Amino acid sequence: MEALFERVFVETTVDTDQDGQYDLIAVYIKRPKLDEKVPAVFVANPYMLHCNEDWYDLYDVNTNIQAYPSQNIQREDVTFYQKDPVVCPKKEAEQIVENSPYPEPDPSAYECISDLYGHLLERGYAGVFSGGLGTRGSDGLTMTGSEEEIFAFKSVIDWLNGRARAFRDKTRTVQVLASWCTGSVAMSARSYLGTMCIGVATTGVEGLKTILPEAGISNWYEYYRHNGLTLPAMDWQGDDLDILAKYCFSRALDPNDFASIKPLFEKNQKTLQEGEDRQSGNYNRFWDERNYLQHADRIQASVFVLQGLNDWNVKPDQGIRLYEKLQELGKDRMMLLHQGQHIYTYHLEDSPTLGLIDRWLDYYLKGIDTGIQNESKIYIENNLDQKLWMQEEVWPPKSYKSYRVQGNGNQMIVDDLSQTIYDRKQKNTKAWLDELVLTQNAHSLSFDLETMKEDTRFAGRAKVSFRARIQQPTAILSAMLVEKGKQVRLTPNLDGDENHSFVFKMEEKPSDYFVITRGWMNAQNRLNNYSKEAIDPDTWYTYSFDFVSNDYTIPKGHTLSLILYGMDVDQTQLPFVVTEIEVDTASIVCDCPIE
Incomplete structure (x- = not known):
């Protein structure tokens, strides 16, 4: 034209x-x-x-x-x-x-x-x-x-x-x-x-x-x-x-x-x-x-x-929390929601993106009755089959299941980066993550929550709560939910160019786990995000925080696991101070958006 x-x-x-x-x-x-x-x-x-x-x-x-x-x-x-x-x-x-x-x-x-x-x-x-x-x-x-x-x-x-x-x-x-x-x-x-x-x-x-x-x-x-x-x-x-x-x-x-x-x-x-x-x-x-x-x-x-579920630049909650607010207000x-990172999905094969946008704009800018107002309100790309787009009317689509960890008394997290495999100069984050998820180590606590009897969809925002005693005046508290099980998984990496036809690549060989989501807290902000509270090293406090939202299907036979740890080398500051975090494992509760 x-x-x-x-x-x-x-x-x-x-x-x-x-x-x-x-x-x-x-x-x-x-x-x-x-x-x-x-x-x-x-x-x-x-x-x-x-x-x-x-x-x-x-x-x-x-x-x-x-x-x-x-x-x-x-x-x-x-x-x-x-x-x-x-x-x-x-x-x-x-x-x-x-x-x-x-x-x-x-x-x-x-x-x-x-x-x-x-x-x-x-x-x-x-x-x-x-x-x-x-x-x-x-x-x-x-x-x-x-x-x-x-x-x-x-x-x-x-x-x-x-x-x-x-x-x-x-x-x-x-x-x-x-x-x-x-x-x-x-x-x-x-x-x-x-x-x-x-x-x-x-x-x-x-x-x-x-x-x-x-x-x-x-x-x-x-x-x-x-x-x-x-x-x-x-x-x-x-x-x-x-x-x-x-x-x-x-x-x-x-x-x-x-x-x-x-x-x-x-x-x-x-x-x-x-x-x-x-x-x-x-x-x-x-x-x-x-x-x-x-x-x-x-x-x-x-x-x-429009939001990528694997976007750890602008995290999924930036879009999802906005949608939830609009949903609440009517x-x-x-x-x-797509399985990509920080990308456009107009040319993603089998994606409804461009067609929805065309009909959306024609309706709202030109007044053409395209039927878009009667469509499903939510489209989500499945991680087990990227050609499958699930449709929902509300978010989150799943009810919540509460897991109470079967702990073994009080256990210690020693948050000391020098005792991990991580090298501050090399920034070998993948090696650090493998160590955190796949090994028993002093700087984390790991708990298997459930092994799935069938493909199980995790869709929404999880939350963790636990009691802890901290031997420093402040600390970083982190948690992640991980799907464990050997499998060739979908990645958010592109096979092609986002400006032309593309799909998401599969892994070349089976991997052992996938991090579904993470959450973090400054221990001094246990009551809210705008005011610090002093920490008495002899006092037990309850800490509770949300994970980032996700929509992820856990395959049959794979295990959903919770990991508690201190600093997160992918996300947080990296202190030199060694911090001991004593956790009452019997107090750990994790609410997950699954049925």
Whole structure:
């Protein structure tokens, strides 16, 4: 289909670079050359126009966990309240036009954008691609996940609906209208881009008819922290929100632009570092601002969650908890869970993904009765047969079975990384995991819960509870649920390319186990995630925490096992302090979503 390409600068409602003018963000439009108005699919992309690869320096995770006296922090102390709106003067444009022609950039500029939008162009949708605050060509500062970032992207939808202004260039003299748009807008894309779909939807902005977040973050705290621990994406240990903000601040790639904003950028970085509070790992107002789940009731758009069950970057609960909240509120929703990692599944063989998306958008943006509203609400790819897609109406689909461990008195976990096979320099995580799961060792406790008499589906969010006495003022507590049994298993690795037809690979030879899920807690956060409690080494305390959700079928004859341990070399900080954790094994209870 013949297309038009344009660039505009949308006027936001924030002034993060503090120059007395509303920040402008660069927006690129590729739309069908038609005589009729068309709906738009909007991608809010903080990675657009490249990133600061040389600035991506991770924190050292080989550090001890800081201990705190009891803090007595209350929930109201960590509640974020909306900031006062910024008021800047507006100058009237000298001219108003209906288009802003611009040469299409090199495709590499569309960082993290899939080929879905070429497909949608052929189906009569405009693609709208926006860089964010602080990206190259735009004004402002990267304040990742913040209210300002969300409001800036919301302004694009306001412009598409005639409620905000856009300009041909940054002089603000020629105003550009979006008269080609019907006003019906969807937001889509993966990861940070999908996160922005969720954040903008919680503003309740008019005209946003639907969002399709793929591996989107619904709660930034649960992305970078967990129950009082610093715990970012697996394989990205040492990452944090201030690093991501610095990485995405592509204004720095333009030396002429960066020079004027550098002092304010450096001040903003310090503000982010103070707010994220790596030392305590507590939930606070900074993270509360970035917790979109608590505003799910404001969402007016329908929501189609797409999430990988083996995604340990944006973990499954980011999508699943959002879906659960929408389900509770009775919002229009759908969810697709696949066996992949952090990928798009439009071209996954035997997947319903692309067909569902086409019918979903046609219904919500064009008003075509595609029958999608009468479809099953949840699609889940089976791990034993990747061609099998299970369908459900509610999540979790399974009831819970409670396992009480048949323990043998009190047993000790000695959390000492130097006594394991792990080498801090080599980072041999697979060897560490094999040792943890397959051997009797001093740094973990392992309990077989049940050997399955038939294929048994584990679908939902498990929970573990136990009593323990800790001989240090703080500790990392971890747990995993493992399926044990020799078998050639499905992997989340691709046989093919996600931009073309692909399937998931099978293992080349049988493996002995599969980690279904994990969970973690800072022992000082036993009551909540925002306040530390002092630990008396002579006192027994009860610890309870959730595992990450999963949908996994355990084969007949295989065993479901629970492992309790301390630091997790795949996820947590790696202290040097040796910590003894005495567990009352008779107190261990594990609730699992199986029947």
